[in-house]
Amino acid sequence: MADLAFKDACGPRPKKAFTLPNFIIYTTLTLLAIYYLAPLYVMIVTSLKTMPEVRLGNVFSLPQEVTIEPWIKAWATACTGLNCDGLSRGFWNSVQILVPSVVLSIAVASVNGYALAFWRFKGANLLFTILLFGAFIPYQVMLYPIVMILRDIGLYGDVWGLVIVHSIFGMPILTLLFRNYFSSLPEELFKAARVDGAGFWRILIRVLLPMSAPIVVVAIILQVTGIWNDFLFGVVYTRPESYPMTVQLNNIVNSTFGEKEYNVNMAATILTGLVPLVVYFVSGKLFVRGIAAGAVKG
Amino acid sequence: MHSVSVKDLSLSFGPVEVLQKLDIDINDGEFLVLLGSSGCGKSTLLNCIAGLLDITDGQIFIKGRNVTWDEPSQRGIGMVFQSYALYPQMSVEGNLSFGLKNAKMPAAEISKRVGRAAEILQIGPLLKRKPAALSGGQRQRVAIGRALVRDVDVFLFDEPLSNLDAKLRADLRVELKQLHRQLKNTMIYVTHDQVEAMTLADRIAIMRDGSIQQLAKPDEIYNRPVNRYVADFIGSPSMNFMQGSIGAKGLTIGDVTLSIDGYKSATKLAKDDVIVGVRPEHVATGNDVADAVYCTKVTADLLEPMGADTLVWTKFAGHEMRFRMDGQVRLEEGQEVEIGLSPENLHLFDKVTEERL
Ligand SMILES: Nc1ncnc2c1ncn2[C@@H]1O[C@H](COP(=O)(O)OP(=O)(O)O)[C@@H](O)[C@H]1O
Ligand SMILES: [Mg+2]
Numbered sequence: 333m334a335d336l337a338f339k340d341a342c343g344p345r346p347k348k349a350f351t352l353p354n355f356i357i358y359t360t361l362t363l364l365a366i367y368y369l370a371p372l373y374v375m376i377v378t379s380l381k382t383m384p385e386v387r388l389g390n391v392f393s394l395p396q397e398v399t400i401e402p403w404i405k406a407w408a409t410a411c412t413g414l415n416c417d418g419l420s421r422g423f424w425n426s427v428q429i430l431v432p433s434v435v436l437s438i439a440v441a442s443v444n445g446y447a448l449a450f451w452r453f454k455g456a457n458l459l460f461t462i463l464l465f466g467a468f469i470p471y472q473v474m475l476y477p478i479v480m481i482l483r484d485i486g487l488y489g490d491v492w493g494l495v496i497v498h499s500i501f502g503m504p505i506l507t508l509l510f511r512n513y514f515s516s517l518p519e520e521l522f523k524a525a526r527v528d529g530a531g532f533w534r535i536l537i538r539v540l541l542p543m544s545a546p547i548v549v550v551a552i553i554l555q556v557t558g559i560w561n562d563f564l565f566g567v568v569y570t571r572p573e574s575y576p577m578t579v580q581l582n583n584i585v586n587s588t589f590g591e592k593e594y595n596v597n598m599a600a601t602i603l604t605g606l607v608p609l610v611v612y613f614v615s616g617k618l619f620v621r622g623i624a625a626g627a628v629k630g
Numbered sequence: 631m632h633s634v635s636v637k638d639l640s641l642s643f644g645p646v647e648v649l650q651k652l653d654i655d656i657n658d659g660e661f662l663v664l665l666g667s668s669g670c671g672k673s674t675l676l677n678c679i680a681g682l683l684d685i686t687d688g689q690i691f692i693k694g695r696n697v698t699w700d701e702p703s704q705r706g707i708g709m710v711f712q713s714y715a716l717y718p719q720m721s722v723e724g725n726l727s728f729g730l731k732n733a734k735m736p737a738a739e740i741s742k743r744v745g746r747a748a749e750i751l752q753i754g755p756l757l758k759r760k761p762a763a764l765s766g767g768q769r770q771r772v773a774i775g776r777a778l779v780r781d782v783d784v785f786l787f788d789e790p791l792s793n794l795d796a797k798l799r800a801d802l803r804v805e806l807k808q809l810h811r812q813l814k815n816t817m818i819y820v821t822h823d824q825v826e827a828m829t830l831a832d833r834i835a836i837m838r839d840g841s842i843q844q845l846a847k848p849d850e851i852y853n854r855p856v857n858r859y860v861a862d863f864i865g866s867p868s869m870n871f872m873q874g875s876i877g878a879k880g881l882t883i884g885d886v887t888l889s890i891d892g893y894k895s896a897t898k899l900a901k902d903d904v905i906v907g908v909r910p911e912h913v914a915t916g917n918d919v920a921d922a923v924y925c926t927k928v929t930a931d932l933l934e935p936m937g938a939d940t941l942v943w944t945k946f947a948g949h950e951m952r953f954r955m956d957g958q959v960r961l962e963e964g965q966e967v968e969i970g971l972s973p974e975n976l977h978l979f980d981k982v983t984e985e986r987l
Contacts (some may be wrong), residue, residue, distance in 0.1 A: 523715065
């Protein structure tokens with residue numbers, strides 16, 4: 333009897349066959365996936381249709397005749413009220429806003445987080461609290477005061493004005509992120525570097541930043557998506573010739589000449605969303621790992 | 631001249647006084663061990679000496695120079711941490727040379743020093759590796775090497791062996807001792823492991839709640855602990871304690887009275903209640919019983935064989951008592967054993983102050 337019982341259960345655990353809970357879980361997941369993917373599907377097929385086909389109104393049907401004309405038009409020739417060079421202008425404007433904003437905000441926030449985590453100067457906690465508080469102030473409240481400040485320092489309407497605004501608004505959350513990440517690193521490492529005679533900057537640059545790839549990736553993702561998707565600051569703080577892509581998109585979609593070109597609008601919208609989308613796909617895994625690393629210790 | 635002097639050092643974290651008016655003088659080339667249970671302030675004291683913590687009050691001298699307000703790198707100290715704290719992105723060579731590069735030393739001198747440290751610590755073949763590719767023992771050697779290359783006067787160790795497994799710990803302990811013989815630097819070594827302390831130290835400082843209980847040579851601490859805390863802390867298995875009283879006929883413990891003529895007391899013993907301590911290894915058994923001043927028979931209640939010795943649990947004069955026997959002697963639980971006590975092996979402590987009498 334004993335042997336038999338032994339033989340009964342041996343080797344890998346047998347796979348559970350189809351069960352009701354599994355059925356429910358997978359059905360729900362599939363339905364949710366369809367629900368969320370449906371708009372994307374509609375956008376893609378519409379953007380590949382010709383205008384006569386769009387007019388038929390079958391939004392879910394596949395294009396009978398695939399065309400990339402709408403994409404080309406959206407990128408290069410679509411008209412806003414002011415000009416007719418499509419989204420390309422907005423794309424390059426956005427890049428010019430994005431790159432310095434991301435670099436500047438991460439550079440400053442990493443130093444902030446480092447100082448708060450390791451150099452516990454007098455008032456560090458108070459400063460940190462104030463900074464966190466900044467994360468909860470609604471943008472609308474700050475909108476006009478910032479216009480006045482930028483005008484006073486002569487950067488109103490300038491791309492650099494917008495860069496500074498983006499950097500400041502990213503500061504609370506990025507500083508929190510870096511501070512928590514640095515606090516999770518062993519303090520003995522910092523002490524060892526001090527005994528080795530490294531100063532404030534050398535410890536940061538030679539010892540800590542090389543181990544901070546995960547959190548830098550998280551910061552880049554947060555900033556790239558946040559700044560790329562920004563509309564409000566872009567429209568308020570820049571002039572029409574330097575509007576970012578989102579504003580340009582809005583102007584194309586809302587331009588009132590003639591009939592609405594849904595295929596062009598769909599293509600333009602996908603083009604605008606492409607940058608954050610690519611960032612997510614490329615670095616999704618790193619993102620999760622980085623968030624986890626920063627979240628372990630508060 | 632003292633190598634390291636700590637004068638009247640106090641440190642508080644907010645309202646919590648972690649170190650209280652410490653005074654320590656460490657001789658040139660001495661191996662001093664700071665021993666105490668976890669949380670008693672050993673690491674804090676070491677960090678103060680290293681300059682990694684700002685002290686609240688007092689002074690610190692290294693090689694006769696007042697370094698109280700100096701940066702860690704200017705104090706002529708090297709430090710080895712419990713977690714090794716190697717820079718993970720740098721190779722072993724990078725780790726060793728980081729401090730020298732910070733001091734803007736010429737490249738030729740750096741490679742000479744790294745080479746010498748690698749030779750002393752036998753880590754030459756590892757120089758190009760990253761810390762992640764090293765074993766615990768190798769990492770600890772690199773961490774020591776980082777202090778070695780800087781040619782410092784004083785080495786500070788914060789529980790450097792406690793992350794290693796028992797066998798490796800014993801090996802590295804011996805290596806550390808040899809290293810000290812070879813380098814003849816002053817070393818301050820923090821541990822909570824009394825075996826490490828006894829084997830390595832020239833002198834041991836026993837710490838408790840931020841103050842030093844006793845600072846003396848290992849054998850002095852073992853043989854003449856200044857108070858009950860130290861007596862209890864040092865020795866494994868730890869000392870037996872019993873309630874007793876001193877009277878005209880000598881020392882009375884429960885229904886047992888024995889003479890204490892051979893006891894070397896610090897002061898004249900008054901007739902009073904005392905705490906009596908006796909180490910398990912100082913209870914005479916076997917042939918030694920004949921030489922003991924007092925002998926009796928006790929019942930072995932419980933046996934803990936440990937190979938070389940057997941630890942026997944028994945009742946003596948109304949108190950729980952453990953004593954050590956030769957492991958080769960055959961003994962059954964419940965059997966009677968003859969044991970003996972002698973006054974020179976006893977420790978008497980004041981019942982109230984718990985100070986040694
Ligand atoms: N930064 C700190 N802030 C507040 N209390 C601390 C700090 N560092 C250590 N302590 C306290 O000081 C005491 C001694 O700590 P430590 O020196 O690390 O002990 P150990 O002897 O185990 O090395 C502990 O009670 C600890 O809680
Ligand atoms: Mg400690």
